[in-house]
Amino acid sequence: MMLGSRRAYLIAGACVAMSAAPAVAQVGRFGSAQNSTYRSCQGATANELCIANADGSGNASAILQQVYGGGLGQFGSANLEIDRAGTVNDAYARSTVSQGTLLLPQISGATLAGSDDRMNINAFGFQSYTWTGQTASLFSLAGNLHIVDSGRQDQIIEQRAGDWARVGGARAESYVAVWDPSILAGFTTAQDLIDNLLFAACGQAGVLGVGRQNITLRGGEFSSSVATTECSEGSLIVQPGQEVLAVSGLRLPTNRGGFVDATHTFTTVLDPSLSQQTRDALASGLVAAVEVPAVPEPATWAMLVVGFGLMAGAARYRRRSLKVSLA
Structure with a gap:
């Protein structure tokens, strides 16, 4: 007894x-890259756009503060906090890349701009899969974004270009893609990955399919979806034994008092437009390279x-x- x-x-x-106990990590191709940034909008009047163009033009300042997170073989976070002691004019830009359904990458993010700030996150994550089916199969991804944001219909009503860059403005740019693993060659750090692969488009070597959505936000709760389309005929058909990268990306710029809360996450799933039979086969026949243990909750x-x-x-x-x- x-x-x-x-x-x-x-x-x-x-x-x-x-x-x-968390699952034990395996060796494989996966990773993330995040870059959270702060610029000043003091060079813009209340009625002007606060923008920073790639060629250096625009009335937003150069990047004043930034943090990077992630890298090849890492899922992680990049959190930039602007703490102005003694005021309520704080600001932040936060992002985390983790794993969701079928170990596909998912991104949570939030940005809040102070009264003269432009805050932004640039983030993407990737995970490799090998197709173990006996025959070729269609393979496509979709991304689902759910956020709450600060845009106001009474302020932004004419749907003007650049409204997101006005006082209180916000924008969401979401991205899903299928890449060939060769695209990663030579890139290891978060900055390498951001500089060379962020929102990589069709036409760039190694990009097989892309879906991208760029939306000026209008206030309140908002959901949207985007799916990959092939870059060339047959580029989203996986062959037995083929390895591909599933990729998701998110950008959330806010301006002068604007905020975006996407902590409900940008999730990646198998494309619902695929037949149920195809999705079931993919779910059982795709082998993910790695399962990253999550940090245990309290x-x-x-x-x-x-x-x-x-x-x-x-x-x-x-x-x-x-x-x-x-x-």
Whole structure:
């Protein structure tokens, strides 16, 4: 009876601990790149756009502060906080890349601009998959974005170009893609990846399919979806044994008091326009390169502590029993 109790005690502790343990990471091609930035809009009047063009023109300042996160073989975060002590004029730009359904990349992000700020996140994540099916298959992805933002219909009503760059403005740019793994050659750091591959378009070597959406936000709660389209005929057909990268990206610029909260995430899924039969086959026949353990939540840590405590208690009880039997 006592032996059975001890065994049950050990098994219970082990089950509690093991049920909360994260999966063990495997070797594979995956990663992320994030860049959160802060510019000043003091060079723009209240009625002017605050923009920074790629050629250096525009009345927004150069980047004054920025942080990078991620890199090849890393999912992570890039959080830039502008803390103005003694004021309520703080600002931030935050992004995290993790894994969601079928271990596809997902992105959460949030930006808040102070009264003279332009804040932004640039983020993307990628995960490689090998098709283990016996025949070729269509392969397409979709991205679903759900956010809350600050744009106001009473302020931004004429749908003018550049409204996102006005006072209180905000924009969301979402991206899904299928890449050939060769596109990663030579790029390892987050800055490498951002500079060379952020929102890579058809025509760039290694890009097989792309879906991209750029929306000036109009205020309140908002959802949108975007799906990949092939870059050339047959480029979104995977052959047996072929490896491809599933990619998702997100950009969230805000201006002068604007905010975007996309912490409900930009999620990546198999394209709903594919037949159910194809999606089922892909779900079972695609092998992801890596499953990255998530950091346990507080409740999970509590389960681990209880589980290991039970196991330690059982071990101490067994040692005491052994000591008594040998006395």
